[in-house]
Amino acid sequence: MIPIKKSNSKQVYEFCRDIYEKLPEKDELDMLIFKNFGSHNGLKDYFTQQDRAFLKLMMADYSTLLNVKEKIDSSSDVEWVFKIHxxxxxxxxxxxxxxxxxxxxxxxxxxxxxxxxxxxxxxxxxxxxxxxxxxxxxxxxxxxxxxxxxxxxxxxxxxxxxxxxxxxxxxxxxxxxxxxxxxxxxxxxxxxxxxxxxxxxxxxxxxxxxxxxxGIHTKKSHTVLKDYVVERYKEKLESYYNKIDKKELVRITSVTVCPYCNRNFINVTEEANTSQLDHFFPKNEYPLFALCFYNLIPSCYGCNNKKSTSKFYISPYDESITDIDELLKFSLNIKSADFINNSESIDIIIKDDISEEELKQLESKDKLSVRQKLLKDKYVIDTRSLYKLHADIVQELLWKHEIYNKDYKSGLCQIFADSGKYFSDSEIDRMIVGYYTDKENYGKRPLSKMVTDISKEIGLVGEEG
Structure with a gap:
């Protein structure tokens, strides 16, 4: 998983506002959100008034959506308090x-x-x-x-x-x-x-x-909030989702590579759109999130199709995960001595991996660490099998390692300096491997995370670990 930076707040507001203003049920949704989430832990300072409460939900960041989800999952009753003016x-x-x-x-x-x-x-x-x-x-x-x-x-x-x-x-x-x-x-x-x-x-x-x-106080007792929302809003909100400008949303996010697999481009042009929008929290289970900007993840067809409604732990918008580069690393396993000429001798693996069965056992006991959650997500979208298809790219890295030693890189820098051109270490590394090697830019080119991890491991760029 490659993190996605938050988008421009003004653009997010304008995008969500245009959708919100067309919702026939916006007043009703405002009331639902304000009453049922306005006093919940972590949301008291967010839904401070009923007016446009649903619009605020549509714009809410991932951590806020997580708090709303917590309330929905708590099996509380639906309650309405309608303030009359x-x-x-x-x-x-x-x-x-x-x-x-x-x-x-x-x-x-x-x-x-x-x-x-x-x-x-x-x-x-x-x-x-x-x-x-x-x-x-x-x-x-x-x-x-x-x-x-x-x-x-x-x-x-x-x-x-x-x-x-x-x-x-x-x-x-x-x-x-x-x-x-x-x-x-x-x-x-x-x-x-x-x-x-x-x-x-x-x-x-x-x-x-x-x-x-x-106020007029009414309570829909003995009706679980989650069930009520699904029953009343699922079809309506899904139909509104089908009308939104998906190209515009992807353009606002500036995402060009699938953040789930970091393997496929998701280009958006006037003529074509190779991206899909994945609902991180599935819209059939959480229809209130069907139109939420930060619940819509630009992704490739393969990941969106495989993930579908499966449970996924780590969102690309989860800002609490700050050390993704350390939590999950790609590595290589050389199976025979002829790897220079035979890419089939190279196996791409995830360092210190855990079997799917072990992860399922830990999951059943609710004992998954953050790293184990990332590994579990990788099984959902079948990352391990997909990356094995790119052994030829790793083979090329091994070739370059034989050629681009420290002396060569120093000489390259000197040649540029003599002609008045200066490049940073990360730019030199990018010239050599053909991929971005700084984690802030992994999302600009497919396979950058894998190439960087293995290049560091073999000493082609930077330092290992």
Whole structure:
């Protein structure tokens, strides 16, 4: 695994914001994130407000995603607390009005027209409403007809309804069924409360004050958060993921070589895209991460296909892993004396490797060290078998070792100096082996990590270890 540096924060924000603004459920997702993660360990200082909480999740770094995952995996119940402000309350009621059935809206519109010209007896008793709204102009009647958002001073005046229950039943009966179902999924048992408040003669401002709204508290008890998120959001968020500009994401990361295997280029051009985006935390298990920038790893087809939904331990964005160069090293095993002319005599191995069976036993006991986790990940993407295919490259390194000794390199540096050209040690090493040998640049060229490790081991560049 080759680490990936964090991308430009402004570019990440703009990329995620453009996706977020198109999400129909963004308000609902904001509420879910803020309530269920805003007070969790390690997240208190991150999700500090409900507004755009899901956008913050989309931009969150790997360590933050890890904390969110911890909460999701903890089997806690889903809990909602919706903070009501006047404008938010208005939005909810507007949603109710905008999803009333067309024929009901038209009928109410006609009833109001009858009232305006004084035909009181022409008002249908089946609707049981003398006036639906306190609007007095044709312009506002058009707003009702076209189901546009209403202003935050809507008044509901009930005349002939026998009681509040009758009004509630009337509104619910004439709501589109799909909206009613979705609304009650999000705000369980709150439709009656809202419609009852709609029947008040007070303005919304007075209404909010009189009810002393600190919030409407609802709890979806006995529903595990992880199960709820998968059930409700999996298909929706996956569909939004399929619409994002994957080329642009790869361009922002500046990744050109697969960070999982460091073996294949993943070029992105206007004409072609050889990269894929791997969800480090699988999107079918963690749909909330489906659109998260730092959960999307530019990778080659082979690694993405092999990893799939398998458990992977170390993310290329994990900044806690600072000594990757020491934790995992490639080495060579020379099997016969004719290695100079026969590449089949050379075996590429991982230094101090552990068998897959041993790692599985340690994994079952939850005793894997960081290095062992890296080794386990290598089994998932079959790194060992793939790298054995490059014995010819190691053979070339052995040839160069016979030619490019210290005296040769000193002479090379002197030739450049005499012509006014000066190169660093790492640049000279790069000229000799044809690969980057400084760990900060492993991700620029395939196989750089393997070539560097073995070149140091045989003394071709730098110092071993």
């Amino acid at each position: 006047v404008e938010k309350f208005s939005d909810l009621v507007n949603q109710i009005y905008s999803h009333l059935k067309n024929d009901f809206i038209e009928k109410c519109d006609e009833e109001i027209k009858q009232l305006k010209i004084g035909h009181i007896r022409g008002v249908s008793t089946s609707i049981n409403l003398k006036r639906i709204l306190s609007y007095e102009t044709d312009d506002n009647l058009d707003k009702i007809r076209k189901k546009k958002n209403l202003t935050d001073n809507i008044r509901i005046i009930v005349d002939r309804t026998k009681n509040t229950r009758e009004f509630i039943d009337l509104i619910k009966k004439n709501l589109k069924s799909e909206f009613l179902k979705d609304f009650e999924d999000i705000f369980p048992d709150k439709m009656d409360t809202l419609v009852e408040m709609m029947s008040s003669k007070k303005s919304f401002n007075d209404l909010v004050q009189s009810y002393k709204f600190d």
